[in-house]
Amino acid sequence: MIEFIKKGIQRTSIELSEANYELVHLYASLANGKLTYVLNYIIKMMVNIPDEVRNNLINFCRERLIEAQENPYTLDERVKARIDAYKRLLKFLEGATTKKDVVLSSDVAKAKSVITFDLSNFRVASREAKKLGTTFSRYLNYLISLTLGIPALVQGELSAFCAQKSASVDEQNSLYWMYRERNIQESYKELAIFWAQKEPYTKEKNILLKRTDMKDGYIVYPADWVVLDGVQCDAKDSVRACVIEVKNGKKYGMPHFLFFTNKDVGDPFTIDEENAIYLACVKAVPNFAQVLRDGVDQPTMPMSDPRYKEATKRFLASPIPGIFYIPATDDPYYCMQDEPLFGCRIVRNISKSES
Secondary structure (H helix, E strand, C coil): CCCCCCCCEEEEEEEEEHHHHHHHHHHHHHCCCCHHHHHHHHHHHHHCCCHHHHHHHHHHHHHHHHHHHCCCCCCCHHHHHHHHHHHHHHHHHCCCCCHHHHCCCCCCCEEEEEEEEEHHHHHHHHHHHHHHCCCHHHHHHHHHHHHHCCCHHHHHHHHHHHHHHHHCCCCCCCHHHHHHHHHHHHHHHHHHHHHHHCCCCCCCCCCCEEEEEECCEEEEEECCCEECCCCCCCHHHCCEEEEEEEECCHHHCCCCEEEEECCCCCCCCCHHHHHHHHHHHHHHCCCHHHHHHHCCCCCCCCCCCCCHHHHHHHHHHCCEEEEEECCECCCCCHHHCCCCHHHCEEEECCCCCCC
């Protein structure tokens, strides 16, 4: 995350809802930042959006909202959450926010913190809060909920859209146009980076995540996954990663295994490569050998064979290890996925020249 520049500071006490306080802390831990950096970044990113960026985001949110509302499963909780997220974003971007939108219920548990704000960020957020007839703290809670309290699918769509827009900004010879386009590009980049690094919303609050740098970005994965060393390549030299999950492996106490590779998505592993991967699993967790011993091959006899039903039943009940590629934020299908399983995904750098 890009740190804010301290041209002047304002240290003040704020009151955040416990839910927002948790979201900000979680994001800060993922982005290797501090609470103060996250809050300043949110204000700078959301309150100073250039008109061209705002208008393009409005059109994008409208299109996604229509798409979501046409979904035949609009009563599904995840579909409803996506619709609600785009409705709230549209309201904010169109300047239709009201005091009612930023009011925190009096029965919401709160946490107090003393935060150092960049003076320009503090002033602009205070000005917006005053327009709505509310307090700085309540307006800040509103911005946190608007940016961090949204589904992972919406994050991915917003990040991918802003990254694409950032990369497509035209270069002009005029100094005026250079400044204008640079400002637009920086806004897109801030939005893309923010939502690319954000931890997906999940109700599984007990999942702790780790972050490991890779060749062109980094990976976020559950802290209890077992990382296999020396299987194909080191994390710093890899562009891909895979997870090994054992179906029906709960009774064997099997964790998830993670390893790094440079194979393309969809490129199958050879028998020798699979054997090397499974051997690494055995070295890390010896009981994985029992999984391999108890595994049953998928039946190859025709479905008309009387033995087929029983053989299939044994196969489906046996421990079945599978190797799956971890999705990356630059995959063409990433924004169309549901929430990445367990919050695990590879985050690509938006620009290799980015500092």
